[in-house]
Amino acid sequence: MDDGWFVGPAGDDPAEAAARIREGRADAPADWPRLAVEAGFADSTADYYDQLHEASVAAARAGVHERERADDQQLKHAVRAMDDCIRTRTELAERLAEWGGSVEDDAGTGVEYARRLADREPDDPVEAQLTGLAARVVALDDQAESLRGFIERATPEVAPNLAALAGPVLAARLVSLAGGLDSMAKLPSGTVQVLGAEDALFAHLQGGAPSPKHGIIYTHEYVRGTAREDRGSAARALAGKLTIAARIDHYSGDLRPELEAELTDRIDRIREREDA
């Protein structure tokens, strides 16, 4: 195709024009302003540039939205894959420790033991199975680390404010639990506060059980590091700021460092209560 972006059926529709900018192609550039005026698309070069400005800004904006929406879904998959790797690794490492303990006295536990075993030359069929299992544990551990690295790099791109406030991994978990950044941006702060505590929440709603004070945000230092009786307040303050951060990330995307300062302030004041 060698047509300019302005050549198309519905010449006056801005959405159509933006779509042609995004999807069109040409083998070589041409004097598009002159051709557009000659084709009657624009009255003058100035008019052509005005229309191109409107269409190119709309096209870039739509493209950014689409690409970033796709990126938050990648984050969701990455964080779930990382958790799968860690869970499977831990399970296999336990099996390995149990089995290893039955054949050697100085068997250890965990990934550390697996790393030691994996490097060993097996002497008999049982050891061959053990080192094989150990190699799987090590590989899963490496993959989990690699996924964590990916999440730490990708989250600040997708959700800069949320990543700054929550840390990249917790931010990715929240996005994953919410089902995406756009879904999270639409959640009320009270829901963000208990994301990841669905079981406790439903037990509460069906009667009897106390309401959960926090979900996955418990892993944040501002909640975990606050005295038990003030954790509800800390969780509410953190969830409130995280909700605002997710909305800014989804709808505007610029980094607002003042959010972090406001949150630190609020947590400091909550913690002063326990010292008083």
Added chain:
Amino acid sequence: MTLPEGVERREFDGVTGLATRGAPVSDEATADGWRHWDPHRSKLGAMLDRGMDTGLDGSEAVLYLGAAAGTTVSHVADVAGPVYAVEFAPRPMRDLLSVATDRDRLFPLLADARKPATYAHVVEPVDVVIQDVATRGQGRVAVENRQFLADDGRLLLAVKARSEDVTRAPEAVFDAVLADLEDAYEVLATERLDPLHDDHLAVVARPT
């Protein structure tokens, strides 16, 4: 050497630096409607500040590859004619969009500079190609975008050694990129931008 029309040396808080006139962008220094063009944040700004002969005189049509958040692009758009700004990453494109909103002859394109066919249906032939892309194959990108450049036009290129290969010595990387350029350009001048921009080589070239 002469600065392009519309670029002047002005005083900001007691320090003299390059400046253009236009709508302010983020937290830069401004005075009397002039915006400071910080050579620390802009490779083209550093080239002009050092007195490299860029051949720019203002009012040209420009294709800018690797526009990023639009810091440099905003100054170029303040002085030049139509500016086509290509950037591939969505995140900086958001900032570039706010720069473009205030500049009606700046056209943002969310596209990959390695695939000129995806924007050739929008970009007209230009007088200047400015390239600052942080990818491998920076020389090849310049060669593939030669088609946009008028025969008497200029390529202003900032080569980032670390984007090509972090393990090789910058000098070796620069030589390799310059060799790639020879397929389509004659190099007129080169200058290292250290310490303003570590491991960057500025290149002025014209198409052959």
